[in-house]
Amino acid sequence: MGDVLQVIQSAVVLLAAPLYAGVLSRAEAVVQCKRGPSVLQPYLDLRKLLRKGSATSDQASWIFHAAPFVAFACYLTVSAIVPIITDEPLPLAFLADLIGGAFVLSLASFAISLAALDTASPLGGLGASRTTWLGSFAEPALILVFFTVGALSRSDNPYLENHAIAHSGAAYVLPTHLLGAVAFFMLVLAENGRIPIDNPSGTIEISMIEESRVLEYSGREYALVKWGSWMKLFLLSAIFMNVFVIPWGLGDATSLAGGLLGILALFGKLAVCGLLIVIIDSSFAKLRFFRIAEYLGAAFLLALIGIATSYVLGT
Amino acid sequence: MTTLTLPPAVVESLSASSPEGVLLDIAAVLILLCAFACLGSKLFDRYVIYYGAQSILLSFAAAVVALHQHDAGLWALAVLTFAIKGIGIPYGTRHFLIDRFALKRDVALSTGLSSSLIFGAFLTAFAFLAIRPGTVSSGLVAEAVLPISTAVILLGALCMVVRRHTIAQLIGWLIIENGVFLGAIATVATFPFIVEAGVFLDLVAAVLIMIAFVSGLARQLAEASAPELRQLSE
Numbered sequence: 001m002g003d004v005l006q007v008i009q010s011a012v013v014l015l016a017a018p019l020y021a022g023v024l025s026r027a028e029a030v031v032q033c034k035r036g037p038s039v040l041q042p043y044l045d046l047r048k049l050l051r052k053g054s055a056t057s058d059q060a061s062w063i064f065h066a067a068p069f070v071a072f073a074c075y076l077t078v079s080a081i082v083p084i085i086t087d088e089p090l091p092l093a094f095l096a097d098l099i100g101g102a103f104v105l106s107l108a109s110f111a112i113s114l115a116a117l118d119t120a121s122p123l124g125g126l127g128a129s130r131t132t133w134l135g136s137f138a139e140p141a142l143i144l145v146f147f148t149v150g151a152l153s154r155s156d157n158p159y160l161e162n163h164a165i166a167h168s169g170a171a172y173v174l175p176t177h178l179l180g181a182v183a184f185f186m187l188v189l190a191e192n193g194r195i196p197i198d199n200p201s202g203t204i205e206i207s208m209i210e211e212s213r214v215l216e217y218s219g220r221e222y223a224l225v226k227w228g229s230w231m232k233l234f235l236l237s238a239i240f241m242n243v244f245v246i247p248w249g250l251g252d253a254t255s256l257a258g259g260l261l262g263i264l265a266l267f268g269k270l271a272v273c274g275l276l277i278v279i280i281d282s283s284f285a286k287l288r289f290f291r292i293a294e295y296l297g298a299a300f301l302l303a304l305i306g307i308a309t310s311y312v313l314g315t
Numbered sequence: 316m317t318t319l320t321l322p323p324a325v326v327e328s329l330s331a332s333s334p335e336g337v338l339l340d341i342a343a344v345l346i347l348l349c350a351f352a353c354l355g356s357k358l359f360d361r362y363v364i365y366y367g368a369q370s371i372l373l374s375f376a377a378a379v380v381a382l383h384q385h386d387a388g389l390w391a392l393a394v395l396t397f398a399i400k401g402i403g404i405p406y407g408t409r410h411f412l413i414d415r416f417a418l419k420r421d422v423a424l425s426t427g428l429s430s431s432l433i434f435g436a437f438l439t440a441f442a443f444l445a446i447r448p449g450t451v452s453s454g455l456v457a458e459a460v461l462p463i464s465t466a467v468i469l470l471g472a473l474c475m476v477v478r479r480h481t482i483a484q485l486i487g488w489l490i491i492e493n494g495v496f497l498g499a500i501a502t503v504a505t506f507p508f509i510v511e512a513g514v515f516l517d518l519v520a521a522v523l524i525m526i527a528f529v530s531g532l533a534r535q536l537a538e539a540s541a542p543e544l545r546q547l548s549e
Binding site for chain 2: 304305311
């Protein structure tokens with residue numbers, strides 16, 4: 001049964017990620033009193049892009065063509081190892097722990113950055129440099145968030161963290177956990193280029209970060225890149241909800257029905273997370289580039305205080 | 316209750332896993348974050364907002380302890396904290412100082428915001444290391460709250476050191492006072508009410524004097540900083 005659920009879990013991430021992105025942009029438009037695109041728009045975009053051919057620079061090497069596939073494979077790998085629909089580890093979950101998952105996500109980002117540098121377009125280089133700069137601040141904070149997880153569950157396995165806080169109200173309200181959760185959410189926004197860091201719908205080349213790395217892509221490869229970034233948003237939101245905020249409601253890993261119920265619960269949780277993201281997107285402005293360090297420093301600080309508290313409480 | 320033995324202090328009775336302990340714990344962490352927010356901000360308005368939020372959280376913490384101890388004096392203290400520190404002082408500072416002098420952005424900083432935040436994080440870590448587990452017996456809420464209150468005191472002091480504007484230093488000093496108060500209610504809730512009330516009156520008087528003093532001074536020079544005074548004499 002585990003194998004079937006394993007496939008279902010990755011399929012859910014693969015197929016529902018565009019829907020999540022579509023719902024987010026629709027909700028954002030509604031909040032701003034606009035009609036907005038249909039929630040199915042990402043699927044239509046994908047269909048259109050997948051049918052088109054690619055136009056690539058004649059300076060591009062194989063790296064440029066391989067990067068979208070590497071990144072896409074990385075996101076698929078992560079979808080197999082984190083708790084998305086079941087609360088017990090599925091067969092492939094022991095491939096990696098949280099830190100391993102973060103490595104795989106960094107690998108995807110690294111591949112895209114390489115591809116951005118590969119075509120030697122100035123905007124690609126700009127985007128790659130900015131993302132790397134941002135990553136050098138985000139990674140230490142992410143590692144500290146994993147330490148807060150470790151302080152609570154004595155492991156760096158997302159499933160054990162989920163169990164530790166789902167089964168004990170006292171652990172859930174510990175400052176260590178709450179601060180770690182807030183810090184992780186700030187990092188989710190930063191990793192996905194949401195509003196305080198980057199404008200996801202931005203089309204102004206000079207100020208964009210994530211999007212400028214993939215400007216050179218078109219057609220099928222662009223579809224993969226877009227799909228990958230939606231999967232990343234979906235995955236990180238699901239981890240945030242399942243491991244940090246609502247650890248309950250995951251299906252059990254022994255029955256198909258449990259897994260399917262888990263999918264429904266997951267959609268409910270993602271609705272909550274999406275609402276949070278939409279509220280933040282429409283009520284804050286994009287930070288000036290050099291203030292992003294302060295934003296990520298704040299996430300670092302929250303996680304650090306969380307760890308300090310746990311050190312004293314001896315949990 | 317007519318015996319002369321001291322009533323049990325909160326450290327003796329409030330465990331970290333009880334509901335009150337958890338509430339006190341979270342309130343203390345939020346108070347610490349307010350201190351950090353103040354340290355990391357550059358606008359006078361924000362200083363006052365964060366100080367007010369911190370004081371309201373403090374009054375909440377005092378109410379939690381009062382609920383646990385069934386102590387009328389502590390209840391009065393919580394209400395007084397809310398009224399004076401949570402509303403009165405922020406309103407007074409904003410109305411009489413910030414609005415009147417049209418203060419917006421604090422430019423008189425000795426270091427950048429990021430470096431002062433990093434230094435603040437080091438001070439917090441130092442506070443947690445200095446109040447080692449074992450200073451208070453383990454499993455009690457004071458074990459976490461005492462280091463946090465020490466950290467708040469240090470952060471308030473850092474605010475005063477880093478900022479050179481008198482009003483910003485006033486806020487730093489008020490944060491120190493909040494830290495002392497947090498430590499007091501978490502460890503010795505049996506502090507006589509009259510002493511606490513006296514401290515309150517001192518505080519209000521001090522703020523009033525500060526307001527009068529700054530009002531007179533601020534027109535000529537906005538900062539009361541020793542290096543600047545030394546420059547004048549040369």
